[in-house]
């Protein structure tokens with residue numbers, strides 16, 4: 043009976059991926075992204091992009107993997123994409139503290155805490171586009187910002203679920219390369235990982251090879267929205283293993299509100315079984331977000347059973363890390379930690 047329920051669950055999870063995949067793929071090499079001018083996101087600059095400042099102290103988003111911010115590692119949400127950008131492109135992280143975000147127009151999940159309106163995750167206000175158009179728009183925004191003395195180096199593909207369209211990620215990277223921009227720009231992808239095995243399986247041989255080719259230059263920030271044992275976990279784990287196998291630079295994260303110590307132990311073992319460095323790269327976020335879109339659909343956060351109320355989720359993870367590896371949580375900047 044349990045096996046039957048779990049087989050039914052996996053089938054439903056895959057059906058959700060298929061449906062979202064269909065929305066995102068518009069045919070003839072085109073993909074669907076959300077037309078951001080029709081949304082209520084802040085700092086929308088065009089149909090394609092909105093701007094975002096990753097490190098913002100008043101929102102408690104800090105690069106807490108750096109020694110100077112380490113004391114905040116259990117209180118602030120780790121935000122280290124500018125640090126990774128500086129390591130890749132040169133300069134100080136503060137010079138890379140601006141990202142242009144484009145949103146793929148569907149997601150196979152419906153997380154209760156998602157900051158995106160669910161209608162946008164089902165293709166509402168979508169527009170067809172190509173990687174060439176996306177990069178042209180990015181370059182245009184970048185030029186206008188430069189005229190105002192601002193530096194834009196991070197092109198972030200979010201959503202929705204970008205890995206419903208790994209071919210789009212490949213093409214965006216290739217477009218930047220074609221225009222000679224890879225020494226001053228990087229591609230960051232935000233994903234739930236679960237769609238990658240299916241999407242990858244739909245690519246032809248050449249597209250798979252091209253994805254493998256660009257993967258080491260793709261920074262993949264992956265939030266694990268399912269726990270080991272839950273319905274969506276098998277797809278998330280498979281997606282994680284495939285991303286590592288492709289050579290993507292993977293930075294996993296969890297929203298730590300309701301993970302028990304038992305969940306975390308199971309996660310620790312699962313991450314280590316994929317790649318040993320993942321446990322040192324895991325970000326445990328407080329998830330005390332307050333986006334208007336989520337009001338009314340997020341269940342009240344309960345103190346997770348299995349750990350004392352005073353122990354934050356990241357502190358619980360640190361206990362586990364010390365027990366198993368002797369290391370502190372975020373002891374080093376994550377990009378210096380090898381995955382394998």
Ligand code: SF4
Pocket residue numbers: 149150151152153155156157158163201202203233234267
């Ligand atoms: S996976 Fe991300 S985009 Fe999809 S519903 Fe969850 S939080 Fe939202």
